[in-house]
Amino acid sequence: MRAGSPRLLREINDRAAIEALLRNGPLTRAELEGIIGLSKPATAQLLTRLEEDGTVLRTGLRGGGRGPRAQLWTVNGALAHVAAVDLTPDSIDIAIADISGATLTEHRAPMPKTGVLEAFHSAVTKATTQAGLTTDVLNHVVVGSPGAVDPATGLLNYAPHMPGWENKNIPEELEALLTTSVTVENDVNLVALEEMIAGRAQGVKDFVLLWPADAVGAAVVVNGVLIRGATGGAGEIDAMQVPDHAHADTGTQRTGSRYGDLMASPAIARLARMHGVSARTGQDAVAKALSEGPAGREFLVDLARRVATCAANVISVLDPGLVLLSGDIAQAGGTTLADLVAAELRHLVVPRTPVRLALVTGKPVRSGALHSALSVVREEVFGLPAATTEPFRGPQQGAASSSAP
Structure with a gap:
């Protein structure tokens, strides 16, 4: 020996x-x-x-x-600490945890339209104070955000609905604020990561996760690896031009509309009203339709046609083993909506890809961010191998790995 x-x-x-x-x-x-x-x-x-x-x-x-x-x-949880952040146009939702995975505190704060960096720093500082810590003892922070950070520039692309965050090298500026390493990851990508760890994608090598709601997004996993694309924009399907295959006419461009416009909450509520289902939001409309008899069924079928039209493009290119539907609209529609989307896809594509409802609910973006942050520090502290999802950490640092705890 x-x-x-x-x-x-x-x-x-x-x-x-x-x-x-x-x-x-x-x-x-x-x-x-x-x-x-x-x-x-x-x-x-x-x-x-x-x-x-x-x-x-x-x-x-x-x-x-x-x-x-x-x-x-x-x-010993005190060996390292992490922060997981779900960043949206309206709020910042933070969890602080130790290296064992124990959540020490949670904090949610509003996100203003201006002074976003100051608001971010204030919220993370308050969360760490609640946990009895200071920001300088955080070993790593993972931020889940709409859009995608360009690995060449650090700029947040594909996120016009995030005012105040444009023209900033976000990982670099957040690291300067918090004096620790920061990963900025697309929110839907983090949901896919969480499904790989604790949801329906466990053991699935090739799958697509769709978030059919406001700021529509998708995550693509091939051979167990999250695909981001050259500019971080893989899965940014919100701006994709697709025809509206819904039978009810809601005044859309029938030959080609922005997919995000078809799946926005007002657009879904408008489609529901055309079928006699009245609700204030798209989520309420979908939930109400499940108990509305034939009218509700017709609306859900029409909505499934919209979801499937975009999903068909992705399936035709990737031929994944599974399509997962996540987000508030998907959860409101449940297995009924997932089954209707699968039925519509049979008219559009050759692969008979299973369509399932994502299993992880609650705060899937923040949960995915937490698992990702824990993976980074556990690799650094314990030398534990990390998965190959490699969230972006900024041009000066290269990629960091992420994994399940």
């Missing part, structure tokens, strides 16, 4: 133990032993070694049964 091999084996075993603790939460020595496959003495030595260097901590006891309670071990 080569000199140095025992040390290498210890490092491999240490990483396996850390990864098991991060994935499963607090474990007893016996539980950890079963997961990583070491002997009882070797596992005990490993835990002692990791405790002495501050990597793991004792955290209570596990009871139950007639025997003595067993010591629990966990990763």
Whole structure:
């Protein structure tokens, strides 16, 4: 055996133990032993070694049964901290977490139309203060935003609805504000990442995630890798010109309209009214249609025609193994809308691609940002391998990897 091999084996075993603790939460020595496959003495030595260097901590006891309670071990969360941010034209939604993945605090603040950098800095500062930290101890920040950052310039493209953020090298300026490394990632890309980690895309190598709502977007994953394109604009389908295949005439350009205009909330509500379903927003219209009988069904079929018209273009080029529908409109329509989109696609494309409702709900953008940030710091601190999604971190730094916790 080569000199140095025992040390290498210890490092491999240490990483396996850390990864098991991060994935499963607090474990007893016996539980950890079963997961990583070491002997009882070797596992005990490993835990002692990791405790002495501050990597793991004792955290209570596990009871139950007639025997003595067993010591629990966990990763020392204080080793690093991250911030995950969901940035929209109207708000900034922040979560602060430690390296174990434990969320320390959440904070949401309005996003003004001017002074956006100052508002961003103020919101992140308040969130870190709530967590008992300061921004200079954040090891990494991931920001999910509409549009896409051009890797050559750092400018936010494809996002005219984000006033105040234009003509800025956003990663560079945010890093200067927070004095830490910052990843800026497209919001829908982060949702796709979250579906790969905790949703319906687990184990799916090729899929497309569509966000058919205001500021329509898509994420494309090929062979397990998120595709961004030369300027970061892969999946920016909002401006794609598509015909309106809805049977009800709502005054659109029937031969070709901007897809985002067809899928905006007012446009969906207008289409619903043409079918006798009255609602204030597109989301309300879709939810109401599910209980409106034939009129509601006709509206949902027409809406599915609009969704499918754009999806067909993507499917014809990529032939993915799965199409996921995400966002408020998709969740409001549920499996009914997904099934109707699949039925419409059978008239438009040869591949019989399954269409499913995305599984991750709640705050999928922020959740994806959190997993991405944790992946970066876990690679830096523990040497754990990261996935190949590589979110953009700014021209001066190159790409950083992201993965599940």
